[in-house]
Amino acid sequence: MNHNLSASVSKVEKIIxxxxxxxxxxxxxxxxxxxLSHPTHGYYMNPSHPVFGTRGDFITSPEISQVFGELVGVWLLSQWENAGRPAAVRLVELGPGRGTLMDDVLRVISRIIPGNSSINVHLVETSSSMRSLQEAKLCSSSRQAKFDxxxxxxxxxxxxxxxxxTMFFAHEFFDALPIHxxxxxxxxWHEVLIDANPDYNATGDCQTDVEKPNVLKTTTNSNSRLRRVLSRSPSATSTLLGQSSPxxxxxxxxSSIEVSPTSFRTARQVGELLLGNVKNQEDESSRSPGGxxxxxxxxxxxxxxxxxxxxRMRKVNLHFFTAAAKAFSNHKLVDVFDQPGDCDLTSNVDFTxxxxxxxxxxxxxxxxxxxxxxEKMGLQLRLDSLVRAAKAEARKTAIRDAAERLVSKSGMGTEYKVMxxxxxxxxxxxxxxFVKAETEK
Incomplete structure (x- = not known):
């Protein structure tokens, strides 16, 4: 059965x-x-995609309430205090989005860290359009005077x-890194691959190392030009990844698993960054203050x-999912093969x-x-302060509602984890x- 190919094909889908x-x-x-990252048509690279905020596909915790970023900043400061208040500080964020989280963190940190201290900000961002948004948010004349x-x-x-x-944070970054x-x-271990759906392919004659691949019947979608197939035999990559954790x-x-070697490698690099990348930490002259x-x-x-x-679901509630890979479009979950490049792809993070x-x-x-x-970092105290400062009743209600959304046990409060x-x-x-909280789980 061949479907009508006149239906809209995204630019990324054609490339695939x-x-x-x-x-x-x-x-x-x-x-x-x-x-996600095609240089011109990828979801994060294409400036025509608003991505974040009410007009885009994401409403993230920092965009919901300033309290989120402020409490992240408080935790970072507490560790800086424990380290003896080092004079030189750098903040590192992976995937800063619009810059909202970093903006909130900087507001808190600038109130505590002495004005004569050196503070450098490092943002890891591959998208030029997102960098422009971050620059507009963070690089005001007053900010540039204090932060590089x-x-x-x-x-x-x-x-x-x-x-x-080094003060490091990554919010909704690892979920977007590639998985196998x-x-x-x-x-x-056999790898699950993505192939052209023969229902949309008049010839269906692609010859590869997975000749006549086994189709995963439970995941084939006849309404898509793409489908999942299982490789006929283990590959070097699938074998190595299958052995990458005991x-x-x-x-x-x-059983199937999602494995992200990119996440593993990135986390490893973060650990080295916090350690200072100094090989000989026993040498006092070269020891880093840490992070x-x-x-x-x-x-x-x-x-x-x-x-x-x-x-597709009308209500985004990740609690219903046993599958990790999913796509977001206009705050709704859609099939992962729906308009490739126009929807965001994510996967649940294996924190272990x-x-x-x-x-x-x-x-x-x-x-x-x-x-x-x-809650343990003082959400209620900060919330009470903001509510008291708000003049309009509607504003007070909005502040409370935003905070409740962050800690809802039927949504973001439990779906999101903090390490x-x-x-x-x-x-x-x-x-x-962390210590007290772990005993209360």
């Missing part, structure tokens, strides 16, 4: 289909990279420092599979995988639910609010 026709099925990681702001394409581009205390989807079989050996045959960090994302302390797919990447470099705390982190990273704190050391 042409690539599959030339070289065969592609891994999910390649699909995500093309959809630098942009980088990756964490590895940030230079090591033995003189600055693997399925465990009796012969090993936990994966316990996965039962027939701290927060990773905030939706996910949990385990690996995720892909056993359930939802094409991140822990495994950095635990020999820094001390890891959590993760704990977002509601627990915010802390510190140097200079030995395993088992008490770092608020």
């Amino acid at each position: 289909l042409d690539g599959i026709k030339a070289t065969g099925p592609i891994p999910f990681s390649t699909y995500m990279q093309l959809c 702001i630098h942009w980088h394409h990756s964490v590895s581009d940030i230079p090591p420092s033995v003189s600055e205390y 989807t693997l399925q465990k079989t009796e012969t090993g 936990r994966f050996s316990e996965i039962p045959i027939g 701290c960090g927060l990773i905030i994302d939706y996910g949990d302390d385990h690996v995720f599979g892909d056993s359930f797919r939802v094409s 995988y991140l822990r495994e990447a950095v635990e020999d470099l820094v001390t890891v705390h959590g993760p704990i639910p977002q509601y627990m982190f915010l 802390g990273l510190t140097t200079g704190v030995k395993d088992g050391g008490k770092v608020w609010p």
